Amino acid sequence: xxxxxxxxxxxxxxxxxxxxxxxxxxxxxxxxxxxxxxxxxxxxxxxxxxxxxxxxxxxxxxxxxxxxxxxxxxxxxxxxxxxxxxxxxxxxxxxxxxxxxxxxxxxxxxxxxxxxxxxxxxxxxxxxxxxxxxxxxxxxxxxxxxxxxxxxxxxxxx
Numbered sequence: 264x265x266x267x268x269x270x271x272x273x274x275x276x277x278x279x280x281x282x283x284x285x286x287x288x289x290x291x292x293x294x295x296x297x298x299x300x301x302x303x304x305x306x307x308x309x310x311x312x313x314x315x316x317x318x319x320x321x322x323x324x325x326x327x328x329x330x331x332x333x334x335x336x337x338x339x340x341x342x343x344x345x346x347x348x349x350x351x352x353x354x355x356x357x358x359x360x361x362x363x364x365x366x367x368x369x370x371x372x373x374x375x376x377x378x379x380x381x382x383x384x385x386x387x388x389x390x391x392x393x394x395x396x397x398x399x400x401x402x403x404x405x406x407x408x409x410x411x412x413x414x415x416x417x418x419x420x421x
C-alpha cells in the first residue's frame with residue numbers, strides 16, 4: 264500500500280486562488296480535497312507498521328504566503344512553533360530516509376509552463392495577505408493512484 268503521514272488542510276480561498284492564477288500557468292492543480300502538509304512520504308508499506316504514537320503539537324498551524332520550488336511547484340507556506348516536531352520524531356525512529364530539513368508546505372499546483380510571470384505574481388500577491396489557522400491534526404494516509412489523480416484515504420489518526 265502506498266502510504267504517507269500528513270496534516271489535512273482546508274483553504275477557504277482555494278477556488279478563488281485557482282481561478283485567479285489559472286490564466287497564467289499551464290499545469291495541474293492539487294484537488295482541493297487532497298490539500299495537506301506531508302510530514303513523511305513512506306511509499307509502499309504496511310499500515311500496521313506505522314500505527315504508533317507520535318507527538319502531535321497542541322497548537323494551530325498558520326498558513327500564509329506562497330513560494331515556489333524552482334518554477335515547477337507552487338505552494339502555500341505553513342508555520343507553527345513546533346511544526347517540525349513530528350519530522351524530528353520520525354527521524355529519531357529511523358523512518359526519514361533523506362536527511363534534509365523539513366520544509367512544511369501545501370502544494371497548490373504543479374506547473375508545466377508559466378505563461379505570464381508578472382500576472383501570476385500579481386495574482387498571488389492578492390492572496391498573500393490572507394492568513395488562516397488550522398488544527399494540527401496528523402493522519403496516516405493511503406494514496407490510491409488513479410487515471411483521474413490520486414485519492415487519499417485516512418487510515419489512522421495519531
